Amino acid sequence: HVVVLRDGTLAGTLAKAEINHDEMVRLMIGRMLKEREKAGEATRAPGSVALSANALRTSTYPDRPVSLELRRAEILGLAGLVGSGRTELARVLFGIDERLGGSVTLDGKPLNVGSAADAVANGIFLVPEDRKLTGIL
Secondary structure (H helix, E strand, O other): EEEEOOEEEEEEOOHHHHHHHHHHHHHHHHOOOOHHHHHHHHHHOOOOOOEEEEEEEEEOOOOOEEEEEEOOOOOOOOOOOOOOOOHHHEEEEEEEEOOOEEEEEEOEOOOOOOOHHHHHHHHOOOOOOHHHHHHHO
């Protein structure tokens, strides 16, 4: 069973048999996607790997290595419950916290980010959870 909320109100529900991509999108955005938009998404080839993290370990979860690849033209959002490690991963990638292990590459070249200034110099930016408390721009 799926329940979709949009702008703080109930947009609709779908029973298990009704769940499909088009209906989910319709409930989430309030309209059907145009065929042209769907066709463009289907034919777009994945971009080359821009950023790759392999077995990255953080001080908060040293026994839970994380690997991911971010491809060109993709938008990456880290989501999870409080305590899931998403903030710690972002802080390590941005150079705020120390990386305990693993490797990071940017455009296929090893990347060692030791500070936020290093990250920005390499084109990596972070929008923190609490922009008023921890954001600088």
